[in-house]
Every structure is written in C-alpha cells, then in structure tokens.
Amino acid sequence: MINCHNRTGRDKDIKFYVVPSIIKNQGEKAEELSIERRTRWLSAISRDKLSESVLRHDRVCSRHFVSGKPAASWDKYNVDWVPTLNLGHSKKQRDDERQLRDTERAERGKLRRKRQHEETLQASAAKILKLDEPGEQVKDIFANSSLNENVEDVASHFETLSVADVEANKNETVKCDQAESSTQTDEFEYLFSSKCSCKAPFDADDMTDDEKVRFYTGLTEAKTLQLVFEHVSPFVTRKSKSLSKFQEMVMSLMKNRINVPYQDLSYRFGVSVSTVYRIYTTWMEVMDARLSPLIYWPERHELWHTMPKCFQSAFGNRTTVIIDCFEIFIERPTNLLARAQTFSSYKHHNTIKLLPGDMVMADRGFTVEESVAFKRAELVIPAFTKGKTQLDPIDVEKTREIAHVRIHVERVIGLLRRKYTILEGILPTDFLSTSSKDQSPLIDQILRVSAALTNLCPPIVPFD
Numbered sequence: 001m002i003n004c005h006n007r008t009g010r011d012k013d014i015k016f017y018v019v020p021s022i023i024k025n026q027g028e029k030a031e032e033l034s035i036e037r038r039t040r041w042l043s044a045i046s047r048d049k050l051s052e053s054v055l056r057h058d059r060v061c062s063r064h065f066v067s068g069k070p071a072a073s074w075d076k077y078n079v080d081w082v083p084t085l086n087l088g089h090s091k092k093q094r095d096d097e098r099q100l101r102d103t104e105r106a107e108r109g110k111l112r113r114k115r116q117h118e119e120t121l122q123a124s125a126a127k128i129l130k131l132d133e134p135g136e137q138v139k140d141i142f143a144n145s146s147l148n149e150n151v152e153d154v155a156s157h158f159e160t161l162s163v164a165d166v167e168a169n170k171n172e173t174v175k176c177d178q179a180e181s182s183t184q185t186d187e188f189e190y191l192f193s194s195k196c197s198c199k200a201p202f203d204a205d206d207m208t209d210d211e212k213v214r215f216y217t218g219l220t221e222a223k224t225l226q227l228v229f230e231h232v233s234p235f236v237t238r239k240s241k242s243l244s245k246f247q248e249m250v251m252s253l254m255k256n257r258i259n260v261p262y263q264d265l266s267y268r269f270g271v272s273v274s275t276v277y278r279i280y281t282t283w284m285e286v287m288d289a290r291l292s293p294l295i296y297w298p299e300r301h302e303l304w305h306t307m308p309k310c311f312q313s314a315f316g317n318r319t320t321v322i323i324d325c326f327e328i329f330i331e332r333p334t335n336l337l338a339r340a341q342t343f344s345s346y347k348h349h350n351t352i353k354l355l356p357g358d359m360v361m362a363d364r365g366f367t368v369e370e371s372v373a374f375k376r377a378e379l380v381i382p383a384f385t386k387g388k389t390q391l392d393p394i395d396v397e398k399t400r401e402i403a404h405v406r407i408h409v410e411r412v413i414g415l416l417r418r419k420y421t422i423l424e425g426i427l428p429t430d431f432l433s434t435s436s437k438d439q440s441p442l443i444d445q446i447l448r449v450s451a452a453l454t455n456l457c458p459p460i461v462p463f464d
Contacts, residue, residue, distance in 0.1 A: 002047065002088025006061045016059035017070055019045075027332070034073060040082045201268065202250045204229075217253040218419040218450075220457050225250075228453070232290045238282045242271055251276065252283035256450055259422040281442060288445040291452035308461050310408075322409040326417070327351035328443070329426040338429075352432065352443065408461045415460055420450040 006014050019041050023034040042050060045060070062068040064083035071078035207213055210221045219225050233245045240248060251265055260268075265276045298306070332350050333339045344351040417423045423446070431442040 004061060004063070004086065004088065006063065008059070011061075015062045015069065017062070018059055019055045020070075020073065023073070030073075033076065037073065037076075037081065044083045044087055046087070202247050202254075203244060204246045207246075207250060216257060217250065218257045218453060218457075219253075224456055228291075228456070232283075232287050235290060236283065236286050238278070240271065240275060240279060243269060243279070248279045249283055249287075252280050252287070253453075255280055256420045256422045256446060259425045284442060284445045284449060285439075287449045287452075288440065292448050294452040294455045295448060308408075310461075324409045324413065325353050326413050327353050328423055330432065331426060331429050333429050352427075411460055412454075416450060416454050419454055419457075420446075422446060423450065 006016075008016055020034060020037050022038060023030050041060075044064075060070075060083055064085050064087065065080045066085060067080050069080065070083075071080040075081060202216070204226070207216075207225060208222050213219055213222045213225050217225055219228070229246055229249055233249065236245060236248070239245070243251070247269060251269055254260060255262075255265065262273045262276045262280075266273045269276070271279075327344055327347055328351060329347070330342060330350050330352055333342060339350060342350040342352060427443060431446070434441050
C-alpha cells in the first residue's frame with residue numbers, strides 16, 4: 001500500500017495477508033468471483049509495476065481492514081472483502097464523487113423523459129379534441145383565396161342569372177355540403193373502427209392457417225388445435241384479464257414448440273413476465289392431466305393389429321415394447337451433490353435422463369434382464385464382444401436385425417425433440433422441483449404433454 005511502512009519482522013502485533021488468487025477448480029461462479037475480488041484488490045492497492053512475482057511475495061497488513069482481517073472469499077458484501085482503510089490515495093473519494101454525479105445525471109434524464117412524455121400526451125389529447133371541431137369547407141377556402149376577383153364582374157354575373165338558376169345552384173351547394181360532411185364523418189368512423197376491429201394476436205380467428213399452427217404449436221392443422229382446446233380449456237380455472245383462454249393455450253404451446261424466453265412471450269402477448277410464467281405452469285398442469293390418456297399401454301391384440309411389418313418380419317408378434325432414454329441439458333445445480341449426480345461424462349454437461357417410453361427390446365446400457373424375466377418375458381439387446389476380437393456371425397446377424405428395428409424409437413425421440421425444442425435447450429433447475437409431494441415436476445408435465453401431442457400427429461414409422 002502507498003505510505004504503508006509496516007514490516008513482518010518488525011511489527012509483531014500486525015498481521016499480513018496475501019493478495020487473493022484466481023480460483024479455477026471450484027466452478028465458473030467461484031472463478032468469476034475470485035477474478036472480481038482480485039481486480040478490486042489491485043485497484044485498492046493502486047501501485048505501479050505490480051507484476052505476478054511482486055504480488056506473490058508482497059502482503060497487505062491488517063491496518064487496511066475494518067475488522068483487522070479480510071473477509072471470506074464468498075462474502076462479497078462484507079466491508080472487508082476488499083481493503084478500504086489507509087489506502088494512501090483518494091480513489092475512494094473520487095469514486096464516490098463520480099457515483100454522485102452519475103446519480104444526479106440519471107435523475108435529470110429521468111425528469112426530462114417524464115416531461116417529454118407528458119408533453120406528448122398533452123399534444124395527443126389536444127389533437128383528439130380538435131376532431132370534433134367544425135372545419136372550414138373547401139369551397140369557402142377557395143372563395144377566400146380569390147381576393148383579386150373584380151367585385152363588379154361578380155355582381156354583373158349574378159344579375160344575369162335567373163331565379164331558377166339561383167335555386168338550382170343553391171340546392172346543389174346544399175347537397176355538396178352534406179356530401180362533404182358525411183364523407184368526413186365516414187372517414188373518421190372508418191379510422192376508429194379499423195383500429196378497434198383488428199384481430200388479437202394468436203387468437204382463434206388468427207390461428208386458422210395450418211402452416212401457422214404447425215410452426216407455433218407443432219400440431220398438423222388448426223382443426224386439431226381447436227379440438228385440443230375444447231378438451232382442455234373447461235378445466236382451466238385461472239383466467240387472465242387481458243388474454244383469452246385460447247391465447248393462453250397457444251402461448252404455452254409456443255413455449256414448448258420454439259422455446260422462446262418468457263420475456264419474448266410477454267412482448268408478443270402484452271403481459272408481464274410473471275403472468276406468462278403463471279399461465280404456462282397452469283396450462284402445463286391441466287394439459288398433463290387431460291392429455292396423459294393419449295399415452296397408454298395398448299392391449300396385446302391392439303399391439304399385434306398395429307405392429308409395423310418390419311417388426312413382424314424380424315421378431316413375429318413377440319415384440320411388445322422398445323425402451324430407450326435421452327438426456328436433456330439443465331443448468332448447473334448449486335448443490336454439490338446434485339451437481340455430481342446430474343453430470344454426464346458422455347455429454348460433458350449436467351443433464352437429466354428421461355425414459356419416454358413377452359419381448360422387450362433395449363440398448364446395451366439397460367441391465368434389466370432379471371426384472372424382465374420376473375414377468376416371464378425376454379430381453380433382446382445387441383450382443384457384447386466381452387473380450388472377444390469380433391462377434392460370431394450369428395450374433396452379427398442378430399445385432400443387425402435388432403438395430404434395424406430399434407432405430408425407430410430413436411427416430412421417434414428425435415421427432416419429439418425437434419417438434420418441441422424446449423427439450424433440446426438448457427432447462428432451469430426449478431423445472432425439476434415441486435411445491436408439494438402430490439405434484440409432478442414441471443419437466444415431467446412438459447414431457448408428457450409433448451409426447452401426447454406428438455401422438456396426435458401422423459406416425460413416422462411406416463406400417464407396411
């Protein structure tokens with residue numbers, strides 16, 4: 001520090017502390033916090049020629065801290081997180097003065113914007129009031145502008161006119177005045193009616209185009225969207241004052257379909273971000289309850305009747321289900337145990353694993369053979385090499401048959417994630433928690449709703 005002459009060997013009652021280093025092995029937030037703290041320490045020291053070697057050996061004494069020692073690295077808002085006493089320079093005072101000037105400048109700007117807004121409102125109100133004032137007729141304007149016309153010529157001209165001509169001209173003038181007045185009134189009525197009769201965005205009248213419905217909701221046509229709305233909307237009790245129920249459902253489906261931020265939806269629909277979140281969670285809960293019956297385990301005769309030909313030719317009518325899972329990225333949890341439990345070494349990211357989901361077909365990672373055997377069923381998985389250099393020809397052919405039909409479930413999962421891209425993004429950790437034991441996490445509701453709506457679309461596995 002500037003003008004600090006304390007020494008470790010001489011001043012026994014004073015303690016000395018090293019400049020904090022950058023922490024790189026405790027996560028991104030810890031690293032960012034340590035970088036900020038080190039930068040503020042160097043700003044407080046404010047000496048020239050501060051190299052890494054100098055900082056490694058020099059120390060800051062306890063005189064520069066209010067409590068006599070620096071605060072913990074995580075206690076950012078503690079006064080001793082950075083040295084503040086006896087710094088030997090007036091940087092702190094200059095910073096306070098600069099902050100005061102910035103605050104005053106911001107207040108002046110705020111007042112100026114408020115004054116401009118009030119002036120704009122007053123000007124608009126004055127223009128609206130002038131709409132009802134009687135205007136000057138066009139014929140009067142032209143009459144007033146012909147000031148150089150010879151009055152005598154005008155008088156002689158009127159003398160030559162007969163009484164009938166005067167009456168005819170008078171009637172024509174009255175009709176012209178009435179036509180002009182009615183035309184002006186019609187124009188005002190048209191402007192105001194066109195302004196008020198514009199369609200609300202994403203309302204039932206706006207969502208009639210099948211292409212638009214496919215883009216924003218993932219459903220194939222507007223008729224299907226209307227049927228889903230009629231099936232779900234009677235059970236939604238929460239009602240927004242500014243949006244219809246149809247708009248609320250479309251907004252919830254847009255969140256799942258194109259994964260737009262809540263802020264974007266608030267701009268599109270003209271409501272607050274908190275209102276968007278409440279509407280979305282409400283509709284996901286109701287849609288989960290109403291559409292979950294679309295995801296069911298069919299009876300055996302239904303399986304045989306609807307089984308694609310590729311499965312029948314490879315395994316007959318014994319295949320019952322193909323199981324597979326996929327991973328969804330989530331934000332890094334703050335809890336260390338949860339962070340370790342959700343980290344995927346394969347994806348190099350924190351993820352959650354979801355299972356949408358006589359013969360059970362699975363991938364190699366599913367070690368459920370005993371559980372399946374308890375149900376008197378058979379587990380079919382690709383063959384393992386188990387230390388062998390290569391597979392037997394029989395195992396190769398069997399694995400080829402399995403892979404040929406098992407790829408369809410990966411195609412379905414790919415369709416589900418492409419159709420509802422919220423499953424491809426990074427989800428916040430609050431999607432994994434619940435407020436009560438009886439309630440499902442929001443991610444489960446999103447997955448079930450997305451799967452149910454996908455079941456309403458044409459299949460991608462050919463039957464023939």
